[in-house]
Amino acid sequence: MQTETDTQIKSAKEVINDIETLTEKHNKWRKEECINLIASENVTSSAVDNIYISDLGHRYAEGKPFQRHYQGLQYIDQIEDLTQKLARNLFNAKHVDLRPLSGTTANLSALGALTNYGDTIFSSSIPNGGHVSHTRHGVSGLIGIKDLSFPFNIEEMNIDIDKTKKKIEEKQPKVLLFGASLFLFPHPVKEIAEFAKTYDIKIIYDAAHVLGLIAGKRFQDPLKEGAEIITSSTHKTFPGPQSGIIFGNSDKFDKIETVVFPQVICNHHLHKLPAMAVALEEMTTHGQSYANQIITNAKTLAQSMHELGFNVVAEKLGFTESHQVVVDVSNLGGGKTVAEHLESQNIILNKNFIPGDKINTETMRNPRGIRIGTQEMTRMGMKEDEMQEIAKLLKKSLIDKKDIKQEVTDFKKEFLDVKYC
Numbered sequence: 001m002q003t004e005t006d007t008q009i010k011s012a013k014e015v016i017n018d019i020e021t022l023t024e025k026h027n028k029w030r031k032e033e034c035i036n037l038i039a040s041e042n043v044t045s046s047a048v049d050n051i052y053i054s055d056l057g058h059r060y061a062e063g064k065p066f067q068r069h070y071q072g073l074q075y076i077d078q079i080e081d082l083t084q085k086l087a088r089n090l091f092n093a094k095h096v097d098l099r100p101l102s103g104t105t106a107n108l109s110a111l112g113a114l115t116n117y118g119d120t121i122f123s124s125s126i127p128n129g130g131h132v133s134h135t136r137h138g139v140s141g142l143i144g145i146k147d148l149s150f151p152f153n154i155e156e157m158n159i160d161i162d163k164t165k166k167k168i169e170e171k172q173p174k175v176l177l178f179g180a181s182l183f184l185f186p187h188p189v190k191e192i193a194e195f196a197k198t199y200d201i202k203i204i205y206d207a208a209h210v211l212g213l214i215a216g217k218r219f220q221d222p223l224k225e226g227a228e229i230i231t232s233s234t235h236k237t238f239p240g241p242q243s244g245i246i247f248g249n250s251d252k253f254d255k256i257e258t259v260v261f262p263q264v265i266c267n268h269h270l271h272k273l274p275a276m277a278v279a280l281e282e283m284t285t286h287g288q289s290y291a292n293q294i295i296t297n298a299k300t301l302a303q304s305m306h307e308l309g310f311n312v313v314a315e316k317l318g319f320t321e322s323h324q325v326v327v328d329v330s331n332l333g334g335g336k337t338v339a340e341h342l343e344s345q346n347i348i349l350n351k352n353f354i355p356g357d358k359i360n361t362e363t364m365r366n367p368r369g370i371r372i373g374t375q376e377m378t379r380m381g382m383k384e385d386e387m388q389e390i391a392k393l394l395k396k397s398l399i400d401k402k403d404i405k406q407e408v409t410d411f412k413k414e415f416l417d418v419k420y421c
């Protein structure tokens with residue numbers, strides 16, 4: 001392990017060399033040798049990569065296109081304007097803001113605009129799939145709003161509609177925040193929206209995980225179902241540069257834009273804009289077939305793992321309607337043990353709570369689940385046969401206790417080109 005003193009003794013050239021070597025090692029390992037199954041990641045195409053590094057990354061453009069606070073932006077204005085049009089078109093939305101730098105800053109901006117200090121919102125609890133930014137530990141805590149959990153039906157692996165309506169009557173929240181990080185089935189937006197609107201409740205849908213599936217028209221259509229605002233990251237099932245987006249048809253969109261800038265962000269890292277435009281084009285052309293294959297792959301992987309003896313969650317419901325597969329691995333040492341062991345075998349996924357779990361020190365350290373996402377390996381061209389192969393590799397490693405590292409590396413070497421672009 002290199003210490004700070006070692007770094008100080010090294011020349012600048014040596015330090016840069018070390019960083020280059022580590023970056024190359026990372027690239028080779030994760031891109032060429034690993035089966036990447038983290039549900040919140042993806043890879044960008046070479047067209048996106050090539051346009052990502054440009055002079056735009058050196059510039060400032062506070063404000064909106066054609067209404068800036070700086071000079072030198074005649075082309076950047078046109079790029080941002082065009083990218084917004086592509087996003088409005090793909091997501092069928094009247095308004096879009098591409099400036100948030102991440103899903104969390106998108107949530108901060110939308111919640112900041114639509115609530116006041118002391119208001120109550122409903123969101124999913126962390127064990128039931130919610131993201132930390134929805135809670136008192138994240139954005140909600142920061143801006144002083146109270147997060148109450150949607151009642152959850154474990155049998156249906158989803159938000160409980162009747163109990164939610166009852167809780168709305170009792171608590172009269174300002175916002176319902178749908179969407180989740182563990183997200184197997186579409187949330188009941190349609191079933192709750194009309195009822196919620198009689199109480200003048202705003203509906204935000206956090207699509208971070210499922211944006212690519214929504215773009216591909218293979219998940220729910222939250223805007224049609226009654227959500228006013230969608231917040232999202234742009235780099236999970238949607239294969240764009242790491243960033244954030246807000247879009248919707250809300251008449252409060254102006255308010256959100258004034259929170260994005262200047263309250264949350266000043267400059268919005270302009271080099272991401274052309275890269276986002278390319279990713280939007282790719283998803284406009286290939287989104288439906290990509291989303292289709294992601295979900296087919298998730299279902300195939302879940303079924304194959306089930307048949308090989310794994311305790312895959314939600315069997316009765318067909319396991320999944322998204323990119324995710326959730327497996328209870330408490331009989332195999334728990335999520336942490338399993339995820340760490342698989343990392344040593346070049347299979348990368350993460351430990352996760354399973355809905356219904358209680359949070360305590362031990363379950364946080366080693367929850368009983370793992371969460372698997374098929375979106376990245378689908379983008380690298382894997383289909384049903386490869387999902388069956390991955391299920392077999394998982395069994396060989398976790399149940400038969402065999403070493404599979406070389407087999408995984410050899411398998412992955414056949415899938416080095418990004419597809420659907």
Ligand SMILES: Cc1ncc(COP(=O)(O)O)c(C=O)c1O
Pocket residue numbers: 040101102103104105130131133179180181206207208209232233234243244
């Ligand atoms: C549902 C959900 N919302 C928001 C985020 C935060 O996104 P970001 O990492 O882009 O801030 C995540 C991250 O995984 C997420 O799962």
